[in-house]
Amino acid sequence: xxxxxxxGEIVQLMMGRKMNGTVLYWTAAYLVEGLLIDTGxxxxxxxxxxFLGEKELALVVNTHHHEDHIGANLALQQQxxxxxxxxxxxxxxxxxxxxxxxxxxxxxxxxxxSQVLPVSDTIATRSYSFQVLETPGHxxxxxxxxxxxxxxxFSGDLFVSENQKMLRSDEDIDxxxxxxxxxxxxPVKELILFTSIGRVFTDGKSSIRRYLGYxxxxxxxxxxxxxxxxxxxxxxxRIFGRETRLAELTGGHFSVLNLVEQxxxxxx
Numbered sequence: 298x299x300x301x302x303x304x305g306e307i308v309q310l311m312m313g314r315k316m317n318g319t320v321l322y323w324t325a326a327y328l329v330e331g332l333l334i335d336t337g338x339x340x341x342x343x344x345x346x347x348f349l350g351e352k353e354l355a356l357v358v359n360t361h362h363h364e365d366h367i368g369a370n371l372a373l374q375q376q377x378x379x380x381x382x383x384x385x386x387x388x389x390x391x392x393x394x395x396x397x398x399x400x401x402x403x404x405x406x407x408x409x410x411s412q413v414l415p416v417s418d419t420i421a422t423r424s425y426s427f428q429v430l431e432t433p434g435h436x437x438x439x440x441x442x443x444x445x446x447x448x449x450x451f452s453g454d455l456f457v458s459e460n461q462k463m464l465r466s467d468e469d470i471d472x473x474x475x476x477x478x479x480x481x482x483x484p485v486k487e488l489i490l491f492t493s494i495g496r497v498f499t500d501g502k503s504s505i506r507r508y509l510g511y512x513x514x515x516x517x518x519x520x521x522x523x524x525x526x527x528x529x530x531x532x533x534x535r536i537f538g539r540e541t542r543l544a545e546l547t548g549g550h551f552s553v554l555n556l557v558e559q560x561x562x563x564x565x
Contacts, residue, residue: 298312298313298314298315298320298341298344299311299312299337299341299344299345299348301348304491304497306329306330306424307327307328307329307449307491308327308328308329309325309326309327309491309495309497310325310326310327310328310337310345310348311323311324311325311495312324312325312326312337312338312341312344312345313338313340313341314338314340314341314403314404314405314406321403321404322365322404322405323494323495324337324338324365324366324405324493324494324495325491325492325493325494325495326345326366327451327491328349328352328354329422329425330353330422330423330424330425331353331354331355331356331422331423332355332356332357332358332420332422332427333349333354333356333357333358333373334357334358334360334442334451335357335358335359335360335366335367335453335493336357336359336366336367336368336369336370336373337365337366337368337369338364338365338368338369338404338405338406338408339364339368339369339405339406339407339408339409340368340405340406341368341369342368342369342371342372343372345369345372345373346369346372346373346376349373349377354373354377354379355379355422356379356380356381356382356420357370357373357379357380357381357382358381358382358383358416358420358429358440358442359381359382359383359387359391359413360383360439360440360441360442360451360452360453360454360493361383361384361387361435361436361438361439361440361453361454362383362387362390362391362395362436362438363436363454364395364397364401364405364406364407364408365404365405365493366453366454366493367391367408367411368405368406368408370391370408370409370411370413371408371409371410371411372409374411374412380414381411381412381413381414382413382414382415382416382417382420383413383414383415383416383438383440384415384416384431384438384439384440385415385416385438386437386438387413387438388413388414388415390438391408391410391411391413392410392411392412392413393410394407394409394410398547398548398550399548400546400547400548400550416429416440417429420442425444425446425447426444426445426446427442427443427444427451428442428443428444428445429441429442430442430443430479430480431476432452432453432455432476432479432480433469433472433475433476434455434468434469434470434471434472434473434474434475434476434477435453435454435455435465435468435472435473436454436467436468437469437472439453439454439455439476440453441453441455441476441480443480443483443488445483445484445485447489448485448486448487448488448489448501449488449489449491450480450483450488450489450490450491450501451491452480452490452491452492452493453492453493454492454493455473455476455477455480456477456480456490456492456498456501456504456505456508457492457493457494457496458496458508459504459507459508459511460508460511461508461556462537462541462553462556463541463543463544463551463552463553463555463556464551464552464555464556464559465550465551465555466549466550466551466552466555468555468559469559470512470556470559470560471559474509474512477505477508477509478509480501480502480505481502481505481506486502487499487500487501487502487503488501488502488505489501490504490505512560515536515556515560516560518536519532519536519557519560519561520560520561522535522536523561529554529557529558529561530554532557532561533553533554533557536557537553540552540553540554541553
């Protein structure tokens with residue numbers, strides 16, 4: 298399923314696989330002056346190509362290599378002859394078929410390998426110039442796109458909530474914190490954050506500060522409980538009450554426990 302909304306010059310494309318009348322997980326891509334940022338999942342690739350139709354489309358940038366961000370790469374290349382760009386670390390990952398967990402295959406599907414090129418430091422459209430920022434943490438190859446004149450920041454999966462309670466097992470919370478602090482240093486009073494789940498934060502820097510404050514407070518709670526010789530599962534239950542259903546559905550790939558262990562500095 299695909300739906301769209303508009304934020305001035307920016308078209309937001311929300312995509313997700315629909316099963317039993319419900320979309321399993323919404324993923325956002327963004328189109329601005331022929332620049333497409335991410336391509337959604339494999340399950341919605343045909344719909345995305347149909348929606349884009351004859352719309353202006355000059356190039357694609359993938360924020361990182363995960364399957365819900367590159368799923369229509371090959372279809373768009375074949376249909377429109379597009380160049381697709383990503384972080385140099387992402388290039389060999391997108392160019393081949395990576396293994397997926399069962400839940401990933403169900404929700405997003407296997408993206409076909411596509412040929413992408415290393416992204417440059419800037420991406421220009423007719424009216425806008427986007428700075429390419431290295432923002433690792435969610436993934437080592439993660440980038441964000443920043444347009445300084447407009448204050449836009451397409452942050453991919455770096456930031457999705459001010460009080461995120463779960464983490465992937467392969468994420469790096471200190472990397473995420475460092476990347477968010479980098480966004481706070483950008484030379485604008487306020488950022489408009491366009492996230493990969495479709496939430497748009499018009500007070501982006503304030504939202505980031507609130508999230509960092511939340512993580513700092515949470516780390517303090519974790520440290521105090523760890524000092525009482527509680528193990529990560531016990532700490533999770535003391536702070537959050539219990540694990541989420543998503544942890545079971547993803548085999549622990551997404552979980553509250555992952556966040557607790559990262560804050561403790563535990564090895565994954």
